[in-house]
Amino acid sequence: MRLLVTADLHYDIRRSIASVEALAERVCRTDADALVLVGDTAGAAHQPLRDCLRLFADFPGQKFIVPGNHCLWCLPGEDSIRRYEKIIPSVAAEAGFSVLDHEPAIIGETGLAGSIGWYDYSYRDEVLGIPLEFYRAKVSPGAAARLAEYRGLVEKFRDQLTDRHLDIAVRWMDGAHMRMDMSDEEFLDYVVGRFDGQLETFEADGRIRQVVAFVHHLPFRQLVPTGRPAKFAFAAAYLGSDKIGDTIQAYRKVTHVFCGHSHWQGKCKIGNINVVNVGSTYTHKNLEVLDV
Ligand SMILES: [Fe+2]
Numbered sequence: 613m614r615l616l617v618t619a620d621l622h623y624d625i626r627r628s629i630a631s632v633e634a635l636a637e638r639v640c641r642t643d644a645d646a647l648v649l650v651g652d653t654a655g656a657a658h659q660p661l662r663d664c665l666r667l668f669a670d671f672p673g674q675k676f677i678v679p680g681n682h683c684l685w686c687l688p689g690e691d692s693i694r695r696y697e698k699i700i701p702s703v704a705a706e707a708g709f710s711v712l713d714h715e716p717a718i719i720g721e722t723g724l725a726g727s728i729g730w731y732d733y734s735y736r737d738e739v740l741g742i743p744l745e746f747y748r749a750k751v752s753p754g755a756a757a758r759l760a761e762y763r764g765l766v767e768k769f770r771d772q773l774t775d776r777h778l779d780i781a782v783r784w785m786d787g788a789h790m791r792m793d794m795s796d797e798e799f800l801d802y803v804v805g806r807f808d809g810q811l812e813t814f815e816a817d818g819r820i821r822q823v824v825a826f827v828h829h830l831p832f833r834q835l836v837p838t839g840r841p842a843k844f845a846f847a848a849a850y851l852g853s854d855k856i857g858d859t860i861q862a863y864r865k866v867t868h869v870f871c872g873h874s875h876w877q878g879k880c881k882i883g884n885i886n887v888v889n890v891g892s893t894y895t896h897k898n899l900e901v902l903d904v
């Protein structure tokens with residue numbers, strides 16, 4: 613079986629459009645068995661997601677997505693959990709895609725499991741010394757100092773903040789565009805619990821020889837880029853969680869894991885598992901091919 617995997621198509625962003633269309637043409641000319649888009653296919657507006665998925669209409673194999681954090685950004689009146697549970701699956705189904713988070717798949721003797729994954733700030737760079745409350749608010753101290761709504765937060769930690777902290781001015785935009793009644797830690801537990809159920813079912817199913825997993829966020833901290841400027845170091849908090857990787861490692865049938873999200877290509881082996889970060893950027897989309 614041949615699987616094609618890509619991620620972070622961001623078809624709602626103008627500078628992504630040409631590279632996505634070129635990639636889709638390439639994909640449609642293949643005779644691979646399945647295609648998986650590993651998150652951040654588009655943002656809040658529904659039409660770019662619909663348009664992006666339709667680019668793959670002529671692909672002859674089965675088609676799957678996992679949502680990314682950008683897919684949970686909300687239009688006015690929407691809720692991110694409803695987007696995750698209902699809206700994204702329904703838009704995907706119109707274009708012949710199913711969402712692995714909700715419907716894991718079996719092709720031949722291979723199980724395909726999937727999850728958006730999430731973050732719990734455990735990948736944050738402790739060297740920065742930024743209090744956890746800034747990570748929860750999704751604003752660095754320098755950004756908080758410039759925004760009226762976060763003045764109280766800056767006041768609260770005034771004694772701990774140095775000029776070095778206040779020079780870091782970055783917001784993690786999930787804070788501005790998502791709405792949900794769960795904390796990030798609760799949402800992580802929720803999605804990882806569901807993913808764990810998929811892997812457990814595959815592990816117990818004698819027909820399945822191996823499992824390939826697809827997770828938007830980074831399941832292992834080894835994939836977090838290091839040595840980057842402080843604004844990227846602040847963003848490391850939002851890249852993923854070891855809870856995802858620990859779940860994967862609990863099951864011996866998982867041979868490959870694909871992720872995206874950091875826009876930073878990387879491959880590593882963790883235990884017996886081959887881990888690939890697809891590493892698409894806004895202007896260049898990567899396609900991974902896996903024969904199993
Ligand atoms: Fe992305």
Ligand SMILES: [Fe+2]
Nearest residue numbers: 652680681873
């Ligand atoms: Fe992402």
